[in-house]
Amino acid sequence: MTPTITAFESSPDRGQGLARDMRVRWALEEVGQPYAVRLVSFEAMKQPAHRALHPFGQIPTYEEGELVLFESGAIVLHVAQRHAGLLPDNEAGRARAVAWMFAAVNTIEPPILDLQNARLLEADKPWAEQRLALVMERIRSRLGELSERLADGPWLEGTFSAGDLMMIGVLRRLRPSGLLDAHPNIAAYVARGEARPAFKRAFEAQLAVFNQRQAGH
Numbered sequence: 001m002t003p004t005i006t007a008f009e010s011s012p013d014r015g016q017g018l019a020r021d022m023r024v025r026w027a028l029e030e031v032g033q034p035y036a037v038r039l040v041s042f043e044a045m046k047q048p049a050h051r052a053l054h055p056f057g058q059i060p061t062y063e064e065g066e067l068v069l070f071e072s073g074a075i076v077l078h079v080a081q082r083h084a085g086l087l088p089d090n091e092a093g094r095a096r097a098v099a100w101m102f103a104a105v106n107t108i109e110p111p112i113l114d115l116q117n118a119r120l121l122e123a124d125k126p127w128a129e130q131r132l133a134l135v136m137e138r139i140r141s142r143l144g145e146l147s148e149r150l151a152d153g154p155w156l157e158g159t160f161s162a163g164d165l166m167m168i169g170v171l172r173r174l175r176p177s178g179l180l181d182a183h184p185n186i187a188a189y190v191a192r193g194e195a196r197p198a199f200k201r202a203f204e205a206q207l208a209v210f211n212q213r214q215a216g217h
């Protein structure tokens with residue numbers, strides 16, 4: 001059964017592939033599972049029909065027959081468990097890969113979201129500058145720790161997994177900040193992920209949505 005995912009009808013990132021449908025598209029491409037995409041507007045996302053799929057009125061969602069999922073990490077894990085290619089064969093290796101998925105969304109992503117909030121939503125507050133400095137320092141510290149662990153390895157646990165997919169998906173959001181440049185091994189790790197054919201296919205698919213919209217279709 002071909003799953004259907006949802007994505008922004010008009011992504012504010014203008015085709016940079018920074019919204020979270022990108023992780024799901026990438027995972028589906030890695031395992032060779034064709035998928036359909038339903039594009040939703042910001043307005044439609046908050047309507048009861050979409051909230052029935054996603055309690056918080058967001059994208060991405062994933063529908064596969066009776067199964068409805070939300071949360072990009074949960075969707076990627078489902079795809080990885082259902083198909084070969086994104087999790088190691090052995091139980092301990094699978095558990096390690098899942099630990100890295102959680103680290104991506106639970107340890108690395110929160111200060112990155114704080115940075116975006118500090119820049120976009122809190123910039124006019126009297127404490128904005130101090131807050132921004134604190135958040136930047138938290139990110140630098142996490143990146144330093146991640147860089148040390150990654151060392152000169154190609155992937156977090158030797159072989160590419162859903163853990164790398166989620167981690168790279170999260171780290172990509174930092175590129176415009178320049179913070180990745182302080183750690184050449186992390187910058188190379190992200191570039192290695194982006195060079196994967198499956199990533200490129202996923203990226204092109206979301207870019208096509210932006211380009212079609214620009215062309216007025």
Ligand code: GTB
Pocket residue numbers: 011012013014018019020021045057058059060070071072073
């Ligand atoms: N924890 C959830 C998950 O991982 O799936 C978070 C889902 C989420 O934040 N979805 C966002 C959304 O639907 C899109 S990805 N937002 C609309 C809303 O909440 O009303 C976040 C995002 C948005 C825009 C950019 N950008 O423009 O660069 C990047 C990422």
